[in-house]
Amino acid sequence: MKHKIVTISRQFGSGGRTIGKAVAEKLGIPCYDQELIAMLAEESGFSKEYVKESGEHASRSSWLSSLLSDRVYDTPITEDILWEAQRKIILELAEKGPCVIVGRCADFILQDRDDRLSAYIHADKELRAKRIVEVYGEREDSPEKRVADKDKARAAFYKQYTRRDWGDAENYHITLDSGKLGLETCINLLVELY
Amino acid sequence: MKHKIVTISRQFGSGGRTIGKAVAEKLGIPCYDQELIAMLAEESGFSKEYVKESGEHASRSSWLSSLLSDRVYDTPITEDILWEAQRKIILELAEKGPCVIVGRCADFILQDRDDRLSAYIHADKELRAKRIVEVYGEREDSPEKRVADKDKARAAFYKQYTRRDWGDAENYHITLDSGKLGLETCINLLVELY
Numbered sequence: 001m002k003h004k005i006v007t008i009s010r011q012f013g014s015g016g017r018t019i020g021k022a023v024a025e026k027l028g029i030p031c032y033d034q035e036l037i038a039m040l041a042e043e044s045g046f047s048k049e050y051v052k053e054s055g056e057h058a059s060r061s062s063w064l065s066s067l068l069s070d071r072v073y074d075t076p077i078t079e080d081i082l083w084e085a086q087r088k089i090i091l092e093l094a095e096k097g098p099c100v101i102v103g104r105c106a107d108f109i110l111q112d113r114d115d116r117l118s119a120y121i122h123a124d125k126e127l128r129a130k131r132i133v134e135v136y137g138e139r140e141d142s143p144e145k146r147v148a149d150k151d152k153a154r155a156a157f158y159k160q161y162t163r164r165d166w167g168d169a170e171n172y173h174i175t176l177d178s179g180k181l182g183l184e185t186c187i188n189l190l191v192e193l194y
Numbered sequence: 195m196k197h198k199i200v201t202i203s204r205q206f207g208s209g210g211r212t213i214g215k216a217v218a219e220k221l222g223i224p225c226y227d228q229e230l231i232a233m234l235a236e237e238s239g240f241s242k243e244y245v246k247e248s249g250e251h252a253s254r255s256s257w258l259s260s261l262l263s264d265r266v267y268d269t270p271i272t273e274d275i276l277w278e279a280q281r282k283i284i285l286e287l288a289e290k291g292p293c294v295i296v297g298r299c300a301d302f303i304l305q306d307r308d309d310r311l312s313a314y315i316h317a318d319k320e321l322r323a324k325r326i327v328e329v330y331g332e333r334e335d336s337p338e339k340r341v342a343d344k345d346k347a348r349a350a351f352y353k354q355y356t357r358r359d360w361g362d363a364e365n366y367h368i369t370l371d372s373g374k375l376g377l378e379t380c381i382n383l384l385v386e387l388y
Contacts (some may be wrong), residue, residue: 122364167363170316173371175363181387189383193375 003117003194004098007106009158009166012150013128013136015178015186016121017102022187024100027194032093033102036086044085046078054082083161107171108162117193120172121186123179197311197388198292201300203352203360206344207322207330209372209380210315211296216381218294221388226287227296230280238279240272248276277355301366302356311387314366315380317373 006023010016017033024031032039041048090109093099094116101110107118123131129143138146158166169175174193176186200217204210211227218225226233235242284303287293288310295304301312317325323337332340352360363369368387370380 120363169314169361169363169366169369172363172369173374175366175369177367180367185387189387193379193383 004115005094005110005113005117006100006190006194007110007116007118008100008102008121009105009107009119009172010103010121011123011128011147011167012154013132013147014121014123015131015135015183019121019178019183019186019190020100020102022183023190023194026187026191027098027100029098029100031100031102036089036101036104039089040082040085043089044082046082051082054079079160105158105162108158108164117174117190118172119190120167120169120175121178122167122175123177127179198309199288199304199307199311200294200384200388201304201310201312202294202296202315203299203301203313203366204297204315205317205322205341205361206348207326207341208315208317209325209329209377213315213372213377213380213384214294214296216377217384217388220381220385221292221294223292223294225294225296230283230295230298233283234276234279237283238276240276245276248273273354299352299356302352302358311368311384312366313384314361314363314369315372316361316369317371321373 006020008016008020008023010019020033021031037048037051040046040051044051046054086104087109090101090104090106093101094110094113107116107120110116110118125144125147128147132138132147133143155166158164164171167175174189176189178186181189200214202210202214202217204213214227215225231242231245234240234245238245240248280298281303284295284298284300287295288304288307301310301314304310304312319338319341322341326332326341327337349360352358358365361369368383370383372380375383
C-alpha cells in the first residue's frame with residue numbers, strides 16, 4: 001500500500017497541526033490546515049470567521065434535522081451547505097496529489113481511498129491545557145475548561161456528520177499519544193509509515 | 195522515556211498476540227499471554243478453562259453488584275477473586291523485569307507505571323473473520339458473528355473492571371490497524387518505539 005494522502009485528526013492542543021506540518025515538510029508535499037478555511041470560505045461564500053467557528057461545534061437545529069428521517073424540511077441549513085463545500089474541496093485536494101490534510105473530518109470524507117493513511121493525535125488533558133497557554137498563547141482563565149469544551153465541540157461536529165465516535169481507534173490506521181511519545185517521535189513514525 | 199513493559203490489547207483475530215510474541219522475541223524479553231492463564235489458575239485455584247473463559251465475558255451478577263455502591267453484599271464474587279489474582283500477577287510480572295503482556299487489562303492495571311508502552315491492535319471485521327478461519331482454524335458457521343461476539347464480550351469485561359471504553363484511543367499510547375498496515379509493520383513500529 002502506498003500512502004498518498006495523510007489525514008490527521010487531533011485533539012485541541014495535542015500538537016496535531018504541528019505534526020501535520022512537519023510530516024508534510026519532510027515528505028515534500030503540501031499540508032492543508034488553515035488553507036482549508038480560506039478555500040471553504042471562497043467555495044461556500046461564508047466568512048472565514050464563520051467557517052473557522054463552524055468546524056468546532058454542532059448546531060442543535062442540525063442535530064434535530066438529522067433526527068428527522070428523509071428531512072421533513074427541504075431547506076438545506078447553513079452547516080450542511082458548508083459540509084458539502086468541505087466534502088467537495090477535500091475530495092478535490094486528494095485528487096490533485098499527495099498531501100497532508102489536518103482536521104475537517106478528512107479521514108471520513110476520504111475513507112474510500114485506499115491510498116490514505118489516517119492518523120489521530122491525542123494527549124493528556126493537563127498537558128494540552130499547558131500547551132495551549134505556552135504555545136498558542138491562549139489567555140483563558142481556565143485552559144483546562146477550554147480544552148474540554150473544544151474536545152466536546154469537535155466530537156459533536158464529527159458525530160453529526162460522520163455518525164462515528166471521534167477518537168475511536170477503529171476509525172484510524174494509527175493513533176498516537178503525542179504527550180507520552182513526543183512530537184518528534186510521532187512525526188518520524190508517520191513519515192516512516194508513508 | 196524508556197519502555198520496560200509493553201502491554202498489548204487486541205481485538206479478536208487482529209493478530210495482536212502474534213505481534214506481541216514477535217515484538218518480545220525481537221527485544222529478547224518474555225511475552226506473557228497463555229502463560230498468564232496458567233499463573234492465574236494457580237493463584238486463584240480455578241481451572242484453566244474457567245480462567246480462560248472469564249476474561250471473555252462480563253457476568254450480569256457482577257454488573258449488578260458493581261452498581262450497588264459500597265457493596266451491599268460483602269461476599270466477593272468469583273469474577274472479583276479472579277480479577278484480584280490477575281491484578282496481583284500482572285503487577286508482579288511488571289516488577290520482575292521487561293516483558294510484553296497480551297490482554298487481561300494489563301494496560302489499565304499498569305497505568306501508573308511510566309515505563310510502559312501501551313498498544314491496541316485492531317482490524318477490519320471482515321479481515322478478522324477471515325483470519326480466525328485461516329490462522330486459528332476456527333470452524334464456526336459464522337466467523338463474523340464469532341468475531342462480533344468476542345468483541346462485545348471483551349469490551350464488556352474491560353468496561354466492568356476499568357470503567358473505560360475498550361478501543362478508545364485515549365487509553366493507549368499507540369493504536370494500530372493491523373489489517374491496513376500489516377503485521378510486520380506493526381511489529382517493527384513497536385520494537386522501534388520501545
